[in-house]
Amino acid sequence: xxxxxxxxxxxWALVVGAGAGIPPHEDAARVARYVAHQCDWGALAxxxxxxxxxxxxxANVFSLSDGPPGPRGSGVPYxxxxxxxxxxxxxxxxxxxxxxxxxxxxxxxxxxxxDPQNPLCAHVIFSGxxxxxxxxxxxxxxxxxxxxxxxxxxxxxxxxxxFAKFNITNIWVLDYFGGLKTVTPQEYYxxxx
Numbered sequence: 001x002x003x004x005x006x007x008x009x010x011x012w013a014l015v016v017g018a019g020a021g022i023p024p025h026e027d028a029a030r031v032a033r034y035v036a037h038q039c040d041w042g043a044l045a046x047x048x049x050x051x052x053x054x055x056x057x058x059a060n061v062f063s064l065s066d067g068p069p070g071p072r073g074s075g076v077p078y079x080x081x082x083x084x085x086x087x088x089x090x091x092x093x094x095x096x097x098x099x100x101x102x103x104x105x106x107x108x109x110x111x112x113x114x115d116p117q118n119p120l121c122a123h124v125i126f127s128g129x130x131x132x133x134x135x136x137x138x139x140x141x142x143x144x145x146x147x148x149x150x151x152x153x154x155x156x157x158x159x160x161x162x163f164a165k166f167n168i169t170n171i172w173v174l175d176y177f178g179g180l181k182t183v184t185p186q187e188y189y190x191x192x193x
Contacts, residue, residue: 022108022122023193025176029183032173033193035124036066037073038108039101040148044079044130046090046097060087063152064101064166065144072193077101077166078141079130080152082159095129099166122175128168138163 023030041063048058063080067073077099081088091097102123103109104116114121133141141163146153155161171183 022103022175025122027191028173028175028181029187029191030193031122031175032124032171032183032188033073033075033191035101035103035122035173035175036075036077037193038103038106040065041105042077042099042101044087044097044099046087047094049090049093050086058087058090060085062087063145063149064099065148067140067144068147074140074144075189075193077126077168078133078144079164079166080141080145080149080155080161081130081164082161084159091130095131097128097130097166099126099128100124101126119174119177122173125172125174125180126166126168127170128166130164130166133163133165137165141165 023034025031041061043059044062045057045059048054048056064077065073066075066077083089083092100123102116102121104114104121104123108114109116109118109121112120145163152161168185168188171185171188172180173183174180
């Protein structure tokens with residue numbers, strides 16, 4: 001009985017725990033996917049469309065998800081937005097944006113004693129566009145977001161919420177000393193996290 005229990009625990013660790021640790025820093029694409037899946041929010045920077053900031057950078061925090069909790073996500077950062085939100089108004093003028101996610105928001109960096117600015121406290125910077133998803137993709141976006149952020153389901157319906165995704169065109173990873181690493185979207189989406 002004890003041997004069977006040990007075997008089941010080992011099997012569980014292999015299946016469920018496979019994505020439990022950060023990948024080696026030499027594998028920047030896997031690190032990027034790992035960080036994206038671990039993070040529940042990010043800093044989205046837009047170009048302001050409002051005076052007196054018109055044309056200047058404007059950053060705001062948004063909840064996000066690349067899939068339901070579990071060992072792997074899709075890699076696509078999904079967002080739940082409303083046109084009443086100031087950054088969404090910026091995106092309606094210019095959909096270009098950058099999105100930064102960091103393991104500083106997880107227990108990982110604190111447990112290791114890493115300051116959020118320490119490169120070992122991995123973070124990823126995405127650039128691209130934010131676009132509303134179609135009805136088919138909205139089903140997965142809703143599952144992804146509401147499973148991690150259940151209170152979203154009760155947000156005021158008169159705000160006309162919609163699901164959007166961050167369409168990634170460029171990726172930079174900072175997870176070790178020596179500067180940023182560039183990852184292509186193809187490398188990012190093709191890697192097994």
